[in-house]
Amino acid sequence: MSATHHHHEEQDFLFKYIFSQDHKMISKQFLITGFLMGFIGMVMSTLFRLQLGFPGESFWAIDFFLGSWAENGVMAPDKYLALVTMHGTIMVFFLLTAGLSGTFSNLLIPLQIGARDMASGFLNMLSYWFFFVSSVIMLISLGVEGGAASAGWTIYPPLSALPQAIPGSGLGMTLWLVAMAIFIASSLLGSLNYIVTILNLRTKGMTMTRLPLTIWAFLVTAILGVLSFPVLLSAALLLIFDRSFGTSFYLSDIYIGGQVLEHSGGSPILFEHLFWFLGHPEVYIVLLPALGITSEIVSTMSRKPIFGYRAMVTSILAIAFLSVIVWGHHMFVTGMNPFLGAVFTFTTLLIAIPSAVKVFNYITTLWKGNIIFSPAMLFSIGLVSTFISGGVTGLILGDSALDINIHDTYFVVGHFHIVMGLSAIFGMFAGVYHWFPKMFGRMMNNTLGFFHFWITIVCAYGVFFPMHFLGLAGVPRRYYTNSEFPLFENMIDINELVTWFAIVAAFAQLLFVFNFFYSALRGPRSSQNPWRANSLEWTAPVEHIHGNWPGEIPEVHRWAYDYSKVDENGEYISGEDFISQVVPLGPNEKDGGH
Amino acid sequence: MVALVAIVAVLLIVISAVQTLKIAELWAINKGKVIYEVTQKQNKVQALLMLVFLVAYFAFFAWQVWKWGDLMLPVSASEHGVVTDRLLNITYAFIIPVFVITHIFLFWFAYKYAYNPNRKATFFSHSNKLELVWTIIPSIALTVLILFGLSSWNEIMTPVDSEKEHVLIEVQAQQFSWSARYAGADGKLGRAGVEFIEGVNAMGVDIKDKNSKDDKIVRGEIHLPVGIPVQFVFRSIDVIHSAYMPHFRAQMNCVPGVKTQFNFVPTITTEEMKKITNNEDFNYILLCNKICGAAHYNMQMDIIVESKEDYEKWLAEQKQFAEN
Structure with missing residues (x-):
């Protein structure tokens, strides 16, 4: 690859911007597509929050966005479920899986390990285009007869298998399954590429123990994806067979629409097992890149080495390992054998240990640091807060005996939105603010970033914290309205408050959108290393060139966290509070966290 | 027309925002600043906001507990529920201090160690201890x-010991209603399956099975005797539903093709619970808690817990399956 990179310099528009095989351009494509999908997902959530906060009231916005899904500005009950389903699907897969991993794995892996590009630029391009096609199909499914998929993002059959059960299980569900199959192909192409690149294309001196934590996180994320996404693909294929070719993998003993169906012998619980075998690792596929990004930013902006580098790597590995053997905690009350429930409780609660280690290490990294509050740093600190706030309630949900009564209530919605949704999106925002100069050669506006962060974190907690109380009061999730139960009469105030916070949070994202496009086009030009950071990407020139470095790829001599390293007289070794990875070790200097 | 005005308005806002930002940046450059660097002043403000947020976050938490504490579910009306509620409290006693302490450290350190050009960060990279x-x-x-x-x-x-005195009830879910079948005097439920569904036999009970004859089918509400174990068997005839009885801390999915079960001992009668909750209209409910279709949000059945005598009286009034 290093020999050929000069051939690509002269390129026409089509191959430079559209069918690019350059990881930096592909990264931007993932980012923009991901954010666009995320924006659509956010608008959906704001619309169904309107219905939940003010049930049955007519809104101009609902009428405008939903059209025939909402007569007179009030959405129909099954369309509410379609919105919830598509919101979940888009946010989990399109924004936080492809958008997050696709953007930062692509941007940072070659730049931080010292490679000219990904192992296969062509597969990388395919990965993006599969993702793009999948996004388009998913969006088209919103407009088809019967509406989009409406069985929840977990698409449990038989609801997802039978159009008689809900209109969205017709063509909408077919397109959902097709889009996801293509999405999984995209994810696998990307992940295999990331793994191969990290293992094989590291520059001289870049040993595994000198890798920045971002790369460790991307590597483990990719491995998780390769192990678990194919299982979802098989689940989806079997569902397609049940839906279209009369098989009975998941269906049995069904009487619907006045007739007995011929399916017999299948079990929906099989689908649940297959789904959650991906579904739970998916949580960490979403979360680990965000944690990796945060590790990097917290260290850089505290001007201190990340505390416990080896413990951080170990805990990433431990979390990833455990994440593959905990899926059953989504199924405690499905009728699964109670003994299995006991096993999954045990493995689930164990995850708290490596997670706690990560939190304590972040906090210790701040201790006696010299903290610069860039917007990226704010979002990183926000991530640590959401990771704690959402993580501790996991000890309740993961305990099968306690889960019985809060399973599928708003407690769950509050929990996973904070620990997975907020943490991952905070990590993504942090990454964009921090590596924006690497992507666009320009800087984002700090003041807008400050406002964006504070409004977002306040409103996010305003939206999701009260949901725990709803759940403890027994309010089920995925209810179109709570007004049919006298038991939930007093909950309307909580729902209204949550909706107001959601509306403000949604508008606050416009600050980010504006800042993003303004800065990409007009922002002040960046210097080569604006954050005075150690890792390799900041030794590459601001201008994007094929092959990343104009001459030789730099050689690495130390780990990425030599911040504020001093000699025996208490003076900075390099004269500054950071030492780039390319600087050779001094005669008495030890490498790594010693 | 409205859309056009809206588009023009948005455009104007964006253009003026761009110009404002541009002017602010030129102004800063004129004063010799590297405009993307976080200034000392900005950094101090952010550090202070860390503390403000810490206090505000805890205050919000406390306010919610104070404001909504009463809306939570009342004391558990089942035997095992008392145990799980205690377990929940023990878990709180562990996680709330963790939540509070880690947040104090996080935001306090962020405030305390804000950038100071006259200070060096401490190179502290690990400590095995x-x-x-x-x-x-x-x-x-x-x-x-x-x-x-x-x-x-x-x-x-653990299912109820079949030798012990207990009530056996089969609950069947379908879009979007519940029905129940009591085992009757023989203590056994007759065979049932979707293939037997016909006309009034909506639960698909097999007429030929001798155990079915004395089974009693009820809709709209079920009655439970206080203090006696109730063994539930759940079925669904269309999609997955979930039988959720929050006051009893009980929940189990109803899965087509699979029989699931749950059991509990009700401990508080409906009348007693009305007094406890200070609500004359109080009623125990069974509601669907697994997305099951458009009217999922309104799939419910009342549960009445009463003395054994009242329960037996009510059950005697219900028709046997053979009588239909």
């Missing part, structure tokens, strides 16, 4: 939680 401490302490705490949780779970999930 510290890391061992915060691996071992959570491990011990979790061991306690796991052991307590698992013993409760095993007790809850």
Whole structure:
């Protein structure tokens, strides 16, 4: 690859911007597509929050966005479920899986390990285009007869298998399954590429123990994806067979629409097992890149080495390992054998240990640091807060005996939105603010970033914290309205408050959108290393060139966290509070966290 | 027309925002600043906001507990529910301090160690002792939680001993209603399946099975005797539903093709609960808690808990299956 990179310099528009095989351009494509999908997902959530906060009231916005899904500005009950389903699907897969991993794995892996590009630029391009096609199909499914998929993002059959059960299980569900199959192909192409690149294309001196934590996180994320996404693909294929070719993998003993169906012998619980075998690792596929990004930013902006580098790597590995053997905690009350429930409780609660280690290490990294509050740093600190706030309630949900009564209530919605949704999106925002100069050669506006962060974190907690109380009061999730139960009469105030916070949070994202496009086009030009950071990407020139470095790829001599390293007289070794990875070790200097 | 005005308005806002930002940046450059660097002043403000947020976050938490504490579910109306509520409180006693303490450290450190050009950050990259401490302490705490949780779970999930006095009820879910079948005098439920559904026999009970004859089918509400174990068997005839009885801390999915079960001992009658909750209209409910279709949000059945005598009287009034 290093020999050929000069051939690509002269390129026409089509191959430079559209069918690019350059990881930096592909990264931007993932980012923009991901954010666009995320924006659509956010608008959906704001619309169904309107219905939940003010049930049955007519809104101009609902009428405008939903059209025939909402007569007179009030959405129909099954369309509410379609919105919830598509919101979940888009946010989990399109924004936080492809958008997050696709953007930062692509941007940072070659730049931080010292490679000219990904192992296969062509597969990388395919990965993006599969993702793009999948996004388009998913969006088209919103407009088809019967509406989009409406069985929840977990698409449990038989609801997802039978159009008689809900209109969205017709063509909408077919397109959902097709889009996801293509999405999984995209994810696998990307992940295999990331793994191969990290293992094989590291520059001289870049040993595994000198890798920045971002790369460790991307590597483990990719491995998780390769192990678990194919299982979802098989689940989806079997569902397609049940839906279209009369098989009975998941269906049995069904009487619907006045007739007995011929399916017999299948079990929906099989689908649940297959789904959650991906579904739970998916949580960490979403979360680990965000944690990796945060590790990097917290260290850089505290001007201190990340505390416990080896413990951080170990805990990433431990979390990833455990994440593959905990899926059953989504199924405690499905009728699964109670003994299995006991096993999954045990493995689930164990995850708290490596997670706690990560939190304590972040906090210790701040201790006696010299903290610069860039917007990226704010979002990183926000991530640590959401990771704690959402993580501790996991000890309740993961305990099968306690889960019985809060399973599928708003407690769950509050929990996973904070620990997975907020943490991952905070990590993504942090990454964009921090590596924006690497992507666009320009800087984002700090003041807008400050406002964006504070409004977002306040409103996010305003939206999701009260949901725990709803759940403890027994309010089920995925209810179109709570007004049919006298038991939930007093909950309307909580729902209204949550909706107001959601509306403000949604508008606050416009600050980010504006800042993003303004800065990409007009922002002040960046210097080569604006954050005075150690890792390799900041030794590459601001201008994007094929092959990343104009001459030789730099050689690495130390780990990425030599911040504020001093000699025996208490003076900075390099004269500054950071030492780039390319600087050779001094005669008495030890490498790594010693 | 409205759309056009809206588009023009948005455009104007964006253009003026761009110009404002541009002017602000030129102004800063004129004063010799590197405009993307976080200034000392900005940094101090952000550090202070860290503290403000810490206080505000805790205040918000406390306000919610104070404001909504009363809306939570009342005391558990089942035997095992008392145990799980205690387990929940023990878990709170562990996680709330963790939540508070880690947040104090996080935001306090952020405030305290804000950038100061006259100070150097401490190069502190690891400490085996510290890391061992915060691996071992959570491990011990979790061991306690796991052991307590698992013993409760095993007790809850053990079916009622069929030799003991108990009530056997089959609950059947369908879009979007519940029906129930009591085992009757023989204590046995007759065979049932979707293939037998016909006309009034909406639960698909097999007429030929002798155990079916004295089964009693009810809709709209079920009655339970206080103090006697109730063994539920759940079925669904279309999609997955979930029978959720929050006051009894009970929930189990109803899965087509699979029989699931749950059991509990009701301990508080409906009348007593009306007094406890200070609500004359109080009623126990069974509601659907697994997305099942458009009217999922309104799929419910009342549960009445009463004395054994009242329960038996009510049951005697219900028709046997053979009488239909």
